[in-house]
Amino acid sequence: FCCSYRLRNALHPLWQSPLTIPGGSRQSPINIQWRDSVYDPVLKPLKISYDPTTCLHIWNNGYSFLVEFDDSADKSIIVGGPLENQYRLKQFHFHWGAINEWGSEHTVDSKFYPAELHLVHWNAVVYPTFEEAVMEGDGLAVIGVFLKLGAHHEGLQTLVDALPAIKHKDTVIEFDVFDPSCLLPPCPDYWTYAGSLTTPPLTESVTWIIKKQPIEVDENQLEAFRMLLFTSDGEEEKRMVDNFRPLQPLMNRTVRSSFQ
Numbered sequence: 001f002c003c004s005y006r007l008r009n010a011l012h013p014l015w016q017s018p019l020t021i022p023g024g025s026r027q028s029p030i031n032i033q034w035r036d037s038v039y040d041p042v043l044k045p046l047k048i049s050y051d052p053t054t055c056l057h058i059w060n061n062g063y064s065f066l067v068e069f070d071d072s073a074d075k076s077i078i079v080g081g082p083l084e085n086q087y088r089l090k091q092f093h094f095h096w097g098a099i100n101e102w103g104s105e106h107t108v109d110s111k112f113y114p115a116e117l118h119l120v121h122w123n124a125v126v127y128p129t130f131e132e133a134v135m136e137g138d139g140l141a142v143i144g145v146f147l148k149l150g151a152h153h154e155g156l157q158t159l160v161d162a163l164p165a166i167k168h169k170d171t172v173i174e175f176d177v178f179d180p181s182c183l184l185p186p187c188p189d190y191w192t193y194a195g196s197l198t199t200p201p202l203t204e205s206v207t208w209i210i211k212k213q214p215i216e217v218d219e220n221q222l223e224a225f226r227m228l229l230f231t232s233d234g235e236e237e238k239r240m241v242d243n244f245r246p247l248q249p250l251m252n253r254t255v256r257s258s259f260q
């Protein structure tokens with residue numbers, strides 16, 4: 001499995017660009033080895049306050065589907081945790097596999113989850129625009145939440161119901177009220193480490209905050225992700241699956257935990 005997995009990823013259609021950035025020392029995703037993570041008592045609880053009315057639209061960008069938010073003011077923000085400043089929510093999206101055996105970007109003790117949610121935030125206290133924040137070491141903060149196969153997820157179903165309308169690349173629909181807090185697990189525990197975007201430009205600008213507890217979704221909900229297409233209307237259909245980057249070397253990094 002692991003060798004075919006590695007081979008598969010070396011030839012992975014998504015990754016024409018180099019699998020690792022030359023000179024990159026803090027690339028993402030990584031495997032989180034639970035016993036190697038270090039409890040840091042200085043880490044604060046993460047404070048999350050999202051305003052559901054800042055939700056704008058949901059769209060298929062040919063790589064994932066994402067829900068974008070109005071980030072022109074400090075309305076949907078996170079603060080605390082490992083962060084020095086407060087960060088504004090810009091969008092959230094998912095990564096998933098063709099089958100339930102893989103799909104997440106991060107792994108825990110080399111275990112894949114079938115999917116992973118990313119909530120992307122940027123440091124609007126220090127940087128004037130998102131585009132500038134993307135280029136800075138403390139520019140972005142992404143919350144990662146693992147999805148595991150289990151019970152039906154009510155909050156996710158609202159998103160799933162919208163997916164048929166954005167089946168093709170570059171389709172978008174209005175999405176005016178959604179509170180992404182409903183996608184967060186109740187347990188406050190997280191791991192955190194200094195990493196990068198997992199899509200081009202792969203810049204090393206992300207403080208990753210990975211929730212320890214996964215959320216549960218059912219098979220139909222995962223299958224709904226897999227009916228999306230990478231391709232535009234009229235092109236030969238390619239199912240949107242396996243849109244995750246291969247694991248990157250930990251290099252000289254320590255993963256800290258907010259829990260013992």
Ligand SMILES: NS(=O)(=O)c1ccc(C(=O)O)c(S(=O)(=O)NCCc2ccccc2)c1
Pocket residue numbers: 061066091093118120130131134142196197198199200201
């Ligand atoms: N897996 S991840 O959290 O690293 C991630 C994945 C996709 C995207 C995205 O652009 O949709 C993003 S993004 O919204 O942060 N955009 C990064 C690329 C970008 C840079 C500058 C301007 C626009 C987009 C992040």
Ligand SMILES: [Zn+2]
Pocket residue numbers: 093094095118198
């Ligand atoms: Zn992502």
